[in-house]
Amino acid sequence: MHNDNKNRREPAAPRDERAFLGEEFLTWLWWRCDSGRAEFEIGKGENVGVALDEPLLLKSGDDDENGRRPEQIMKFGRPLGSLEAAAALARGKRLARAKLILGDGTREWNCTFDAETFTLRGIRVPEADVDEDTGDSALERASGFEQAIRYVDAVFGVFLADRVSPEFRGARLKQMKAWAREKTTAKMG
Amino acid sequence: MSRFRRSGSITRYFVEGEGADVSDVSLIKSLERERFKPLENSATETESIGWVTRESPGGSRFAVEDVIHGHFLIFTMRHDRKRVSPTLLKIQIAGDLRAAATGRAEGKQMPRAQKKQIIEEAKRKLTSRALPTVALTDVVWNCENSELYVFATGAAVVEQAALLFRETFKRDLEPASITAISNRYKWNDAQKRALAELSPFDLKTSARGGVASPVGADAEAEE
Numbered sequence: 476m477h478n479d480n481k482n483r484r485e486p487a488a489p490r491d492e493r494a495f496l497g498e499e500f501l502t503w504l505w506w507r508c509d510s511g512r513a514e515f516e517i518g519k520g521e522n523v524g525v526a527l528d529e530p531l532l533l534k535s536g537d538d539d540e541n542g543r544r545p546e547q548i549m550k551f552g553r554p555l556g557s558l559e560a561a562a563a564l565a566r567g568k569r570l571a572r573a574k575l576i577l578g579d580g581t582r583e584w585n586c587t588f589d590a591e592t593f594t595l596r597g598i599r600v601p602e603a604d605v606d607e608d609t610g611d612s613a614l615e616r617a618s619g620f621e622q623a624i625r626y627v628d629a630v631f632g633v634f635l636a637d638r639v640s641p642e643f644r645g646a647r648l649k650q651m652k653a654w655a656r657e658k659t660t661a662k663m664g
Numbered sequence: 665m666s667r668f669r670r671s672g673s674i675t676r677y678f679v680e681g682e683g684a685d686v687s688d689v690s691l692i693k694s695l696e697r698e699r700f701k702p703l704e705n706s707a708t709e710t711e712s713i714g715w716v717t718r719e720s721p722g723g724s725r726f727a728v729e730d731v732i733h734g735h736f737l738i739f740t741m742r743h744d745r746k747r748v749s750p751t752l753l754k755i756q757i758a759g760d761l762r763a764a765a766t767g768r769a770e771g772k773q774m775p776r777a778q779k780k781q782i783i784e785e786a787k788r789k790l791t792s793r794a795l796p797t798v799a800l801t802d803v804v805w806n807c808e809n810s811e812l813y814v815f816a817t818g819a820a821v822v823e824q825a826a827l828l829f830r831e832t833f834k835r836d837l838e839p840a841s842i843t844a845i846s847n848r849y850k851w852n853d854a855q856k857r858a859l860a861e862l863s864p865f866d867l868k869t870s871a872r873g874g875v876a877s878p879v880g881a882d883a884e885a886e887e
Contacts, residue, residue: 491842491843492843493842493846494841502867536864536866565867565868565869566868567867567868568866569866569867592841593840593842594674596817597672597673598671598672598673599670599671600671613667613718613736614733614734614736617733617806618734618736619670620804620813621736624676624811624813628845632849635859636849639851639862640858654867655869656869659869
């Protein structure tokens with residue numbers, strides 16, 4: 476493509492009608508982590524563990540009078556356990572971005588997960604030994620990225636299965652609300 | 665150049681159509697057809713986009729072992745841009761116009777066509793001397809599951825890479841949005857219906873500490 480296409484761009488993708496599920500997923504992961512249930516069976520005997528860390532971005536589900544969603548960035552001082560974060564949850568904000576740590580028992584991946592776009596930013600793959608048969612470090616690294624994406628998709632699948640279940644609309648949402656409330660009262664108390 | 669990266673930000677697409685055979689040599693030929701062409705000392709071209717490999721960043725070589733890695737095709741979009749500083753251009757034009765006006769009878773204006781020619785010549789002169797800025801964007805085509813990873817998150821760069829991929833391989837791409845991802849799981853009919861009817865939840869609690877009404881259709885189901 477030499478010059479003639481320099482100003483051409485892909486048409487912008489339409490707004491994702493289910494974008495809210497990304498923030499719900501991250502908020503659900505936070506609840507699972509706090510409940511000590513952040514290890515997931517993802518089939519074929521595989522397990523993946525998830526941890527969250529700062530910096531956090533919490534966003535309101537509703538627009539303000541200017542048509543923007545109020546947001547709050549939190550970093551330093553363990554914000555996941557802070558009163559400010561608990562209060563933001565209790566006021567209806569959802570976790571929109573956080574550092575995501577994935578582990579499968581032998582390897583660990585770090586990245587920032589942008590929930591609204593389901594994007595992995597700054598992902599770092601574990602340094603693996605180069606495949607002895609091929610000596611191909613590019614293959615190892617590409618496989619590392621693929622694996623991280625596969626794990627995130629698998630855990631998202633666990634969330635979605637829970638989200639569409641009748642239990643979610645009943646007991647689960649109550650459990651999560653109780654968790655948000657307890658986080659606030661425990662910190663204040 | 666450096667080895668394939670160990671870290672980065674990824675924008676993902678689903679590649680539509682039949683799964684690609686990683687050993688299909690026509691894929692490499694397609695890359696070669698859309699190879700990067702250097703601007704070099706061109707006085708008129710200011711931008712060039714095309715494929716290269718990490719091992720051959722000039723775009724002159726697409727060795728099979730550089731592109732094919734297991735079930736992945738790994739290549740890089742190179743985007744060169746020449747930009748002449750507007751201030752420098754103004755200075756150059758002013759100097760050239762002054763030089764051309766020397767010897768002209770006082771008060772006599774320069775013909776418009778000559779002035780235009782001087783301006784164009786100044787642009788050409790500076791463009792041919794300018795060095796391009798070079799941007800490299802890695803792309804990984806996972807031929808096993810028909811996914812494309814573009815190692816960038818800026819909309820302009822990502823869209824440019826997607827456009828070049830489409831033109832190169834004549835394959836359509838679907839952005840890996842949450843809707844697209846959620847449609848790829850195997851759901852039963854009840855789950856499909858529930859997924860289609862989902863509305864957002866929040867964890868708002870009332871001022872007294874009780875559970876406030878949740879939002880949307882899910883909330884109604886909860887009652």
